[in-house]
Amino acid sequence: MKTFSLLASLFLFIGCHAITDFDQVAYTAVINTKVDAWNLMAKSGQSYSSCQSDINDFQTEMRKAYEYDKNRPINADTVKQWEIMINPQGGLLGTYLAEWQQEGSISHPRYIQFRQKQIGLAFDEIAQLEQHKQHVTQ
Amino acid sequence: MSIQIDWKDIETQVAALAAQILAGYEKEALTDFTNYRQHVTDEAQAWLVALAEGAIDAKELQSLIAGEKALLELHALKQTGIAKVALDEFEDGVIQIMFSAITSAVKGA
Numbered sequence: 001m002k003t004f005s006l007l008a009s010l011f012l013f014i015g016c017h018a019i020t021d022f023d024q025v026a027y028t029a030v031i032n033t034k035v036d037a038w039n040l041m042a043k044s045g046q047s048y049s050s051c052q053s054d055i056n057d058f059q060t061e062m063r064k065a066y067e068y069d070k071n072r073p074i075n076a077d078t079v080k081q082w083e084i085m086i087n088p089q090g091g092l093l094g095t096y097l098a099e100w101q102q103e104g105s106i107s108h109p110r111y112i113q114f115r116q117k118q119i120g121l122a123f124d125e126i127a128q129l130e131q132h133k134q135h136v137t138q
Numbered sequence: 139m140s141i142q143i144d145w146k147d148i149e150t151q152v153a154a155l156a157a158q159i160l161a162g163y164e165k166e167a168l169t170d171f172t173n174y175r176q177h178v179t180d181e182a183q184a185w186l187v188a189l190a191e192g193a194i195d196a197k198e199l200q201s202l203i204a205g206e207k208a209l210l211e212l213h214a215l216k217q218t219g220i221a222k223v224a225l226d227e228f229e230d231g232v233i234q235i236m237f238s239a240i241t242s243a244v245k246g247a
Contacts, residue, residue: 017226018222018223019226077215077216077218077222080215081212081215084208091206091208092205092209095205108195109193110188111188111202114181114185115202118205119205121177121209122205122209125209125212125215125216126212126216129216132219132220
């Protein structure tokens, strides 16, 4: 009887993970969004209004990636990462797009390059966390 | 009929597993932090040079600093997530050890 209780307890523990498993779709979405963000930022020397269509398309794709992660169970850390990235007051891509909109265009090429690098690294943080989730499934 | 579970052996295996997972996590976290520290130092220096050259303005420098703070937040969230992965690995390992020990004990009874 005691053995059965022990086995039952073990089975109850199985599946009670602290973080979700790796997801290829989510990982690919982060990488695609990173590349698209880089390309869009490269255009930010041009006027915001002339790139409006590209910006809208990009924001839709980024929103899809965020919503996908938001609807995965026990995925809070990744969701928080996305929220900082998207938020216009978050300091990263959301902020950069807001600056572009307010200024009309980003006049300093060096600033664009610095921000491309910084925001690229921020996407890497999201991608690296997703990669580490592979350990759970092994 | 009674079964004999070797609790001492389970304890030894669980301790070894914890040490192994913790050491791996600690090493990776330290390497990651060292790389990040180097990145911040290099970037801050490049921004100040660009500011002095007039290649960026003070407002843009402020945005870069705010961006770096946000990047640090994302980095911390990644570390939190990785720690959770390590916790899951430990939990899975403990289950495996316990399951093997109980199975052996039942077979030996």
